[in-house]
Amino acid sequence: MSEQTPTAKRAAQGILARARWHPLEFVFWIVAFSVIWLLPNKHLILTEIAWLALFALSLDLILGYAGILSLGHAAFFGVGSYAAALLAKHGVITEPVLALIAAGLIAAVVGFATSFLMLRGADLTRLMVSLGIALVLRELANKFSELTGGADGLQGVTMEPILGRFRFDMFGHNGFIYSLVVLFVLFLIARRLMASPFGLSLLAVKDNPLRSRAIGISVDARLVAIYTIAAFYAGVAGGLLAQTTAFSSLDVFSFDRSADLLLVLIIGGTGYLYGGLIGAVIFKVMQDYLAQLTPQYWPFWIGLVLVILVMVGRDRMLRWTEPVRALANRLDWRAKGQAS
Amino acid sequence: MTVVLQTTHLVKQFGGLTATDDVSIQFEAGARHALIGPNGAGKTTLINLLTGMLKPTSGRIVLNGVDITDASPQKRVRLGMVRTFQINQLFPDLTPLETIGLAISESRGDGADFWRVAGTKPGLNQEIADIIDRFRLADVMNTRTSILPYGKQRLLEIAVAIACRPKVLLLDEPAAGVPDEERHEILSSIAALPKDVTVVLIEHDMDIVFSFSEKISVLVNGGLFTEGPAAEVARDPHVKAVYLGESLDA
Numbered sequence: 001m002s003e004q005t006p007t008a009k010r011a012a013q014g015i016l017a018r019a020r021w022h023p024l025e026f027v028f029w030i031v032a033f034s035v036i037w038l039l040p041n042k043h044l045i046l047t048e049i050a051w052l053a054l055f056a057l058s059l060d061l062i063l064g065y066a067g068i069l070s071l072g073h074a075a076f077f078g079v080g081s082y083a084a085a086l087l088a089k090h091g092v093i094t095e096p097v098l099a100l101i102a103a104g105l106i107a108a109v110v111g112f113a114t115s116f117l118m119l120r121g122a123d124l125t126r127l128m129v130s131l132g133i134a135l136v137l138r139e140l141a142n143k144f145s146e147l148t149g150g151a152d153g154l155q156g157v158t159m160e161p162i163l164g165r166f167r168f169d170m171f172g173h174n175g176f177i178y179s180l181v182v183l184f185v186l187f188l189i190a191r192r193l194m195a196s197p198f199g200l201s202l203l204a205v206k207d208n209p210l211r212s213r214a215i216g217i218s219v220d221a222r223l224v225a226i227y228t229i230a231a232f233y234a235g236v237a238g239g240l241l242a243q244t245t246a247f248s249s250l251d252v253f254s255f256d257r258s259a260d261l262l263l264v265l266i267i268g269g270t271g272y273l274y275g276g277l278i279g280a281v282i283f284k285v286m287q288d289y290l291a292q293l294t295p296q297y298w299p300f301w302i303g304l305v306l307v308i309l310v311m312v313g314r315d316r317m318l319r320w321t322e323p324v325r326a327l328a329n330r331l332d333w334r335a336k337g338q339a340s
Numbered sequence: 341m342t343v344v345l346q347t348t349h350l351v352k353q354f355g356g357l358t359a360t361d362d363v364s365i366q367f368e369a370g371a372r373h374a375l376i377g378p379n380g381a382g383k384t385t386l387i388n389l390l391t392g393m394l395k396p397t398s399g400r401i402v403l404n405g406v407d408i409t410d411a412s413p414q415k416r417v418r419l420g421m422v423r424t425f426q427i428n429q430l431f432p433d434l435t436p437l438e439t440i441g442l443a444i445s446e447s448r449g450d451g452a453d454f455w456r457v458a459g460t461k462p463g464l465n466q467e468i469a470d471i472i473d474r475f476r477l478a479d480v481m482n483t484r485t486s487i488l489p490y491g492k493q494r495l496l497e498i499a500v501a502i503a504c505r506p507k508v509l510l511l512d513e514p515a516a517g518v519p520d521e522e523r524h525e526i527l528s529s530i531a532a533l534p535k536d537v538t539v540v541l542i543e544h545d546m547d548i549v550f551s552f553s554e555k556i557s558v559l560v561n562g563g564l565f566t567e568g569p570a571a572e573v574a575r576d577p578h579v580k581a582v583y584l585g586e587s588l589d590a
Contacts (some may be wrong), residue, residue, distance in 0.1 A: 007478045008469035014437045014482040015459030015468070197445045198454035204431045204442055211429035215389065215504050216417035216446040225454075271433075 023328045049284045050179035051240040056085045056264040056323040058233030058274025064270030066226045067206030069123045072134030074109040078253035080235025085248035087156045094160040103239035104232040110232020138253035153249030194319035227288040344369045350399035359385040361562035374541045374553035382562040391423045392416050420507030428497050433487035436496050437475045441468050443503035464524045475499040491522040508538045
């Protein structure tokens with residue numbers, strides 16, 4: 001390795017830039033885990049934030065990295081939710097972690113099967129196809145009411161302790177820790193995937209499918225792969241909802257849920273993995289706060305915030321956080337300077 | 341000389357328009373072969389057919405003895421035929437470093453690795469660096485492609501194709517839109533291409549065509565008008581008439 005040219009050395013550093021951890025990322029996760037102790041009486045809403053964040057991360061994988069627009073991402077969330085609830089209710093897989101993985105895999109199978117429909121056409125086609133798939137699944141769940149409970153929802157789900165040790169308590173403490181750990185693990189996996197040549201090639205496909213093909217990338221195969229992975233993530237998110245509430249109902253498939261998810265990503269931004277996480281926090285906190293102020297009219301305020309966000313532009317708003325990020329960069333630079 | 345790429349009776353029709361009209365053409369190994377012709381002669385359509393961006397109405401295409409008429413664009417790249425585009429087709433959100441790394445990984449067959457951090461494959465960085473140095477992109481290699489100066493983007497356009505390790509390289513007006521003072525960078529990079537790579541050049545600038553090519557094929561109205569050694573085609577009065585006619589009409 002000693003005969004590497006200067007350009008090669010710089011290349012070696014430059015290409016790893018995307019994979020490197022930024023100091024703010026450590027801060028983010030330390031804060032995320034510290035709320036276990038800091039906000040013990042908020043664990044129910046924090047659980048909702050955790051699965052919403054995972055769900056939004058799932059959409060970010062296809063929207064932010066592969067450029068696939070979807071208005072029916074709740075399809076996989078719903079499949080995961082019913083799968084987790086049914087597995088627990090009928091005692092097929094009683095241990096929650098295993099059941100959650102199974103729920104994700106079932107959603108992934110549905111994602112793989114429907115991904116081929118998403119390859120055709122442009123954004124508008126994809127929006128309609130994804131919307132249609134979610135509607136079809138919702139009606140199927142409604143129709144097979146003996147299995148799903150139909151409009152009444154799936155009652156009588158009892159959850160076994162996590163790993164056979166930690167019970168889902170009524171304050172949601174263990175449920176939250178469980179959801180947060182699942183979110184963290186799946187985030188790490190997503191981060192690793194997106195720092196790989198595979199992840200990089202997704203960005204290329206999103207930027208320019210024509211040139212991607214012209215350098216030998218099998219565009220369709222990449223899109224199928226990431227769509228399937230995203231469906232797994234959405235299924236796990238839905239499974240978390242079912243497991244932490246011991247309930248599943250038709251609204252897991254609802255259009256509102258898919259649309260809210262896009263809102264979450266618009267608030268948080270796409271293509272850097274944290275957008276869905278930050279968006280979920282802001283969305284839920286805002287929803288919670290506004291619902292207390294004006295129980296009936298909170299969607300009005302959400303709508304207003306959305307309009308402002310789009311008109312002002314996230315870039316401009318990000319500039320307000322510039323001093324913090326500059327400071328973090330300087331600390332990072334110093335730390336590295338001392339290391340070398 | 342062995343033929344690496346050939347078409348037989350290739351036809352492409354768009355509705356009533358025949359963009360490629362019964363073209364049978366051969367490209368020899370290591371050739372420096374130029375495709376010229378007036379605007380609308382079907383040069384870019386021919387490239388699109390060769391690389392699989394378009395499907396021919398009839399006719400066959402054979403690359404290194406393999407019939408690739410129905411092969412996907414990415415399959416053809418893996419078989420060694422790579423193109424550049426007249427209008428830059430790059431990845432605005434990636435850096436030149438990432439773009440070239442991606443193309444090399446793809447040509448090595450590990451572009452779909454999903455559990456390895458990009459850039460950790462032994463030898464990869466040196467290979468990327470060689471291409472970056474060769475195309476003078478070292479100073480901008482970590483800059484997002486979308487904000488690169490046009491001349492650098494044009495160099496990257498060719499560098500990406502080289503990174504795919506082509507046996508046949510199709511250059512579609514590589515110097516298009518590049519100001520005169522930056523042209524020599526593009527031209528010298530083309531002149532420095534390995535001798536065993538077959539290079540097919542589409543170009544309007546006759547100075548470039550005659551300085552570069554050993555053989556010239558002239559396309560007119562979608563059909564092969566004439567072809568031969570560069571010096572002969574240069575003297576051909578019919579070819580001059582075609583070009584002059586074009587300029588008189590315009």
